Amino acid sequence: MAAPLDSAPARPALVSIVDALPASTPFVGPEALERRFGRPLHVRLGANESLFGPSERVIEAMRQAALETHLYGDPEAFELRTALARHHGLTLDHVVLGSGIDELLGLFVRAYLAPGEIAVMSLGGYPTFAYQVAGHGGRIETVPYRDDRNDAEGLVEAARRVGARLLYLSNPDNPSGSHLTAASQLELIERLPPNCLLVLDEAYAEFAPADAIPEVSADDPRVVRLRTFSKAHGLAGMRVGYAFGAAETIRPLDRIRNQFGVGRMAQAAALAALADQDHVASVVAAVAQGRAEYAELARELGFAALPSATNFVAIDVATNACAKTLLASLLEREGVFIRMPGAAPLDRCIRVTVGRAEDRTVFAAAFRRVVACL
Amino acid sequence: MAAPLDSAPARPALVSIVDALPASTPFVGPEALERRFGRPLHVRLGANESLFGPSERVIEAMRQAALETHLYGDPEAFELRTALARHHGLTLDHVVLGSGIDELLGLFVRAYLAPGEIAVMSLGGYPTFAYQVAGHGGRIETVPYRDDRNDAEGLVEAARRVGARLLYLSNPDNPSGSHLTAASQLELIERLPPNCLLVLDEAYAEFAPADAIPEVSADDPRVVRLRTFSKAHGLAGMRVGYAFGAAETIRPLDRIRNQFGVGRMAQAAALAALADQDHVASVVAAVAQGRAEYAELARELGFAALPSATNFVAIDVATNACAKTLLASLLEREGVFIRMPGAAPLDRCIRVTVGRAEDRTVFAAAFRRVVACL
Secondary structure (H helix, E strand, C coil): CCCCCCCCCCCCCCHHHHHHHHHCCCCCCCCHHHHCCCCCCCCCCCCCCCCCCCCCCHHHHHHHHHHHHHCCCCCCCCCHHHHHHHCCCCCHHHHHEECCCHHHHHHHHHHHHHCCEEEEEEECCCHHHHHHHHCCCEEEECCCCCCEEECHHHHHHHHHHHHHEEEEEEECCCCCCCCHHHHHHHHHHHHHCCCEEEEEECCHHHHHCCCHHHCCCCCCCEEEEEECHHHHCCHHHHCCCCEEHHHHHHHHHHHHHCCCCHHHHHHHHHHHHHHHHHHHHHHHHHHHHHHHHHHHHHHHHCCCCCCCCCCCCEEEEHHHHHHHHHHHHHHHHHHHEEEECCCCCCHHEEEECCCCCHHHHHHHHHHHHHHHHH | CCCCCCCCCCCHHHHHHCCCCCCCCCCHHHHHHHHHCCCCEEEEECCCCCCCCCHHHHHHHHHHHHHHHHCCCCCCCCCHHHHHHHHHHCCCCHHEEHHHHHHHHHHHHHHHHHCEEEEEECCCCHHHHHHHHHHHHCCEEEEEEHHHHHHHHHHHHHHHHHCCEEEEEECCCCCCCCCHHHHHHHHHHCCCCCCCCEEEECCCCCHHHHCCCCCCCCCCEECCCCCCCCCCCCCCHHHHHHEEEEEEHHHHHHHHHCCCCCCCCCHHHHHHHHHHHHHHHHHHHHHHHHHHHEEEEHHCCCEEEECCCCCCEECCCCCHHHHHHHHHHHHHHHHCCEEECCCHHHHHHEECCCHHHHHHHHHHHHHHHHHHHH
């Protein structure tokens, strides 16, 4: 590069919304922890990745697709959207793809929440939604969890009170693992204020009981549902999520999305993953067993596991101080990466991903050791 | 899904900026053309993909990475950014990653162009920049090409006249293939109005002569440079681009970017590609030969090829009508996908990607046939 500048020109001013944002983000990845400690983690159980991996057929599809990565992916993702539409009993127009649910959250905020307008979510809910709202100049109104679940009534009441334009609900919920019944979600939808879009984040839908997933008319313009290939399908590293809902609600995202953002291999991997429902079923079954093991482990150590409809378990360790100590001890002494909810009342819990049997064995041994040192 | 709704609730209102956008986008992918014609394309020479592909080492790296795709990528992309910083003689803080240059363009618009503010670009320049500006409520001021190149003086004059906050320059240029000298770019930078960021899109930098690439101080806060793994590295389907520039200018993107958006395999592929500069050099050499072949072919058919510092060639066929006819004939009769510039004076050209020798042979034969039918 050229020599340093003699006189320093000024940096162009940031847009005020971006200027007002905090410089740091809440996303410390496990790799950053490894760098901080100068050694690799023993096991990653903090990001709800599927340690069961994608299926062999998906891995083979990716290996084949490696020969075509010099080509852009289809910006309309026709094949994948067709397969997703068929899977959900929808038409192509009901489905839009994104680079993970995270990107889709940003697009729905851009499309439906003007600067200064208000979005409602649970206090301590998925931080990326709040990140996207703040990043676009919106405001967040939070509603505390009630009985360790999203408070459906409280959320919709808040939305009505503040005139919210977006209501974010994650169901099954991250970080509690709980779920609302389909009936209570349908009631929430019926009570949405006018001009309010329900953003229903169903990242963990595959792990949930049937009665957690509401039957919403495909053409109800008030609801969009978000799904991902990052969890049950084991493709967190490929970045594929999708939203489905009424065409009139979904299609405007085509005006603003990163048209070529879902790459060719990502589309190929997702297509293969969707076709391998046996793999998904086997992961879901293994996760159910793992959840039961974690519950038993918690009981053995004098704690309680919250019921979970996801691929992780929140273990109630009674106090925030205890949760913090356990999190730090597991990380620093055992090289075990987990996370914990960020706000009361759930911040008395640690959140542990359900890994494979061998991962669970590692966690159980480490957890017993750090609890013994409390 | 549930039964249709009895009474139709209203769709929540779109944010006014998004509501005002056109429903269609200018991005018709080759797959859409294949669906329209009901048959596969013979050869894709329209998107400036590298038909030379990534190197064998990159393909092997992706095949290895397929075993880790259940894990998110490092949101800080520490290894890749470290390698990029070393490659360019910078520090880690000078580099930010994105899901291709397209996403980074959107992030720079979000960070530096408030709704109603003005960005300057060449008339008929890269449409995705205009798409991102419009998508965030900005306005575009265009400056016509002069002598089939970006008009450096005209662009900076326009920026000064309208008080532009962003000036977009693609160098080497798409769609003309031309380049500005380093000296003229440095002059443009010195004449930037206060508070104006130069967004220098160098997607085709690897193909350019040395004097096309200016030496700008790494800490000059008025300039950001965009690069990609989609062109010379042959990884369009993996979605990895990056920007480098002064930390104070670059780092605010960390407040708004999709933190986990560059996936694990994409990072692994890019890292392997950056390490294989021999492959890049061989692609660049092959492309130079292909450009010469296209120039000779054009001459043989009575046309002129514009000089190119990229992996494509704009062939001047004299009139817009002729360009349109050739484009349509190549597509419909020959299954050859090319593109053409969207505005005068360059819309008298067709734009053809330099493929491998066998691709060029297919193009040459098809081009001769359609020209013969003119």
